Amino acid sequence: MSRYRRWAAGALAVVATAALCASPAAVASTAPSTAASRTSAAVSPVAEPTGPAAHATALVKEMSVAEQASAVVMGHVSGTDPAALRAYMSSGLGGFILMGANIPDSESQLQALTAAMTIDPALPPLIAVDQEGGIVSRLHGDEYAASTTLKRQPVDATSAAFTARGSLVARAGITVNFGTVADFTADSGTFIYGRALGTDPASAADRVSAATTAQEQFVASTLKHFPGHGAAPGDSHSAIPSTSMGLDEWRSTEAVPFAAGVDAGASLLMYGHLAYTAVDALPASLSAKWHEIAREELGFEGVAVTDDLGMLLSSGNPAYADPVANGVAAIAAGNDLVLMIAGSDAQTAGKMAAGIAAAVEAGTLPKERLEEAATRVLTLRTQLSAASARWTLCADCEQAE
Secondary structure (H helix, E strand, C coil), X not given: CCHHHHHHHHHHHHHXXXXXXXXXXXXXXXXXXXXXXXXXXXXXXXXXXXXXXXXXXXXXXXXCHHHHHHHCEEECCCCCCHHHHHHHHCCXXXXXXXXXXXXXXXXXXXXXXXXXXXXXXXXXXXXXXXXXXXXXXXXXXXXXCCHHHHCCCCHHHHHHHHHHHHHHHHHCCCCEEEEEECCCCCCCCCCCHHHCCCCCHHHHHHHHXXXXXXXXXXXXXXXXXXXXXXXXXXXXCCCCCEECCCHHHHHHCCHHHHXXXXXXXXXXXXXXXXXXXXXXXXXXHHCHHHHHHHHHCCCCCCXXXXXXXXXXXXXXXXXXXXXXXXXXXHHHHCXXXXXXXXXXXXXXHHHHHHHHHHHHHHCCCCHHHHHHHHHHHHHHHHHHCCCCCCCCXXXXXXXXX
């Protein structure tokens, strides 16, 4: 029996009583500047690596601290000039996220742009996009069914739509899709409802699993927004939504679609700026506790990535007013890749990398934590290289219904 089926069989049976088991808040709020002291729990033992993991481990050992720090930053600047974006990526950043202002008119132009950002074909950067379809859609030509309708259709419809969507993303030269919303809610008035694939744990889990399996043929797929936006009302782009839901209730509800996606092989897990105050007063993106739960309870072994750290600045909370401190705290908590879009300029990613390296040199961020993060990112980058890629293109998938 798969991990998800074990969760579903046991967890859904106790939904009605789980709320009675919620534990009281036990962790006091901590500013990003002190979050590094909580990192010991986030550094987990790593088995002797083989294949791409062994190659990545060797590469990281040869890198300087500054190079390792650059490797765990996913940058962003506007523009569609391939030469400018190639120059931007030449600093050794681990990845780049394409937003609407980066998307040219034609697929061939986009292919030229993404190709230009690959400095070393043996170790391509992670080129990502938010291609959920429907409400959140960056690429031209995605007319496939999305969450607005898929939540009411058979699961096979999700498989077909995300097979086509995954192929569309891959043909553009994009290797990571931040496209699978594993949150769920039955409340049509909430921020996340229109983007969720289900309205209850089981229906969401089935569709998240289908979307993950479909996309992982072509790109590295991502589950978001862990530990679940559905239980935390509000828009995390401008606030830090919170919930008093405890771990027992979370395990039987919000966790179920994420467990299904992990079981289906999702390559990345995106942490939301969401505070489950009974578990940790910090947002999950800066919480060592939530990273421990994902690794130890859900068995996630891939790349942990933050949601846009610029959203923390937009929350107006003075504890998160320093973007570099947020980046350091995010790596310290257990993220492997930090992402900043809102408020980002040509210098932002470099400053973030420099701040992470400085924290290691100062001893406030354990060097083992940075090495672990860089190794996970480089393992995925190695898997995406032409020599070892397990992902393929599907020329006919654009015709999928």
